[in-house]
Amino acid sequence: MRRQIVAANWKMNLTLQEGEVLVKEICGGMPALAPHNTVVIAPPFTHIAMVSAGIAGKEQVASGAQNCHHEAAGAYTGEVSAAMLNSAGVAYVIIGHSERRQYCGETDAMLAEKVNLALANGLEVIFCCGEPLEVRDEQTQNQYVEAQLKAGLYHLTAEQMKHVVIAYEPIWAIGTGRTASTEQAQDMHAHIRQTLNAAYGDATATATPILYGGSCKPSNAAELFGCADVDGGLIGGASLKAAEFLGIISAMVGK
Numbered sequence: 631m632r633r634q635i636v637a638a639n640w641k642m643n644l645t646l647q648e649g650e651v652l653v654k655e656i657c658g659g660m661p662a663l664a665p666h667n668t669v670v671i672a673p674p675f676t677h678i679a680m681v682s683a684g685i686a687g688k689e690q691v692a693s694g695a696q697n698c699h700h701e702a703a704g705a706y707t708g709e710v711s712a713a714m715l716n717s718a719g720v721a722y723v724i725i726g727h728s729e730r731r732q733y734c735g736e737t738d739a740m741l742a743e744k745v746n747l748a749l750a751n752g753l754e755v756i757f758c759c760g761e762p763l764e765v766r767d768e769q770t771q772n773q774y775v776e777a778q779l780k781a782g783l784y785h786l787t788a789e790q791m792k793h794v795v796i797a798y799e800p801i802w803a804i805g806t807g808r809t810a811s812t813e814q815a816q817d818m819h820a821h822i823r824q825t826l827n828a829a830y831g832d833a834t835a836t837a838t839p840i841l842y843g844g845s846c847k848p849s850n851a852a853e854l855f856g857c858a859d860v861d862g863g864l865i866g867g868a869s870l871k872a873a874e875f876l877g878i879i880s881a882m883v884g885k
């Protein structure tokens with residue numbers, strides 16, 4: 631059975647103290663997870679140690695980071711490396727989020743370097759892709775997303791791909807309250823799986839989890855996760871409230 635993952639992306643939200651309360655509430659209310667379920671919590675860097683302590687002993691709950699730098703080490707003031715994340719006990723790192731592509735000028739070449747460093751340092755990668763609204767309006771989203779995956783990810787070997795999760799996040803659905811329909815999500819996820827098949831063959835295509843992200847909430851999670859090729863979600867706004875995040879986790883458990 632393919633891995634199913636619900637990952638919280640806190641973005642630049644919550645103080646350490648607020649985060650601590652949230653982690654307690656999430657862990658306290660966590661439903662029994664199926665063996666192939668994982669919950670990831672990706673707070674700001676300053677909160678990672680707190681999250682790791684809060685989830686200690688919960689085998690299927692892992693800590694994540696929202697980014698790592700594309701160089702291994704050096705004079706990059708304010709940056710955090712993949713090796714540092716590994717040394718801090720981080721299990722997952724989100725790479726290529728549209729907000730970082732857009733606001734921090736992250737290029738495909740930089741993302742490919744980040745992916746390489748993350749894997750070399752023992753991290754699991756959550757690689758984000760997704761088209762802006764104008765691309766969706768032109769109906770060229772399949773080519774757009776395929777190009778992102780080829781440029782940032784598909785240089786990896788099939789062995790390395792075992793440590794990669796793909797997150798499809800249409801930019802027009804992120805933080806907008808406008809969710810992709812189940813048909814739009816399923817169509818794109820099936821397309822992504824096809825590109826995996828073409829690049830790596832059936833085993834990798836079948837095993838790679840593909841998460842949906844973009845205004846996912848308890849009220850639409852079950853329907854989205856019910857799609858054959860949707861293997862969980864990357865959750866922004868709704869991961870900041872325990873009841874909402876727990877509702878989304880329950881939708882994964884119920885799939």
Ligand code: PGA
Pocket residue numbers: 639799803804805806843844845846864865866867868
């Ligand atoms: P959202 O964000 O759930 O607030 O739309 C998702 C994401 O950007 O990962």
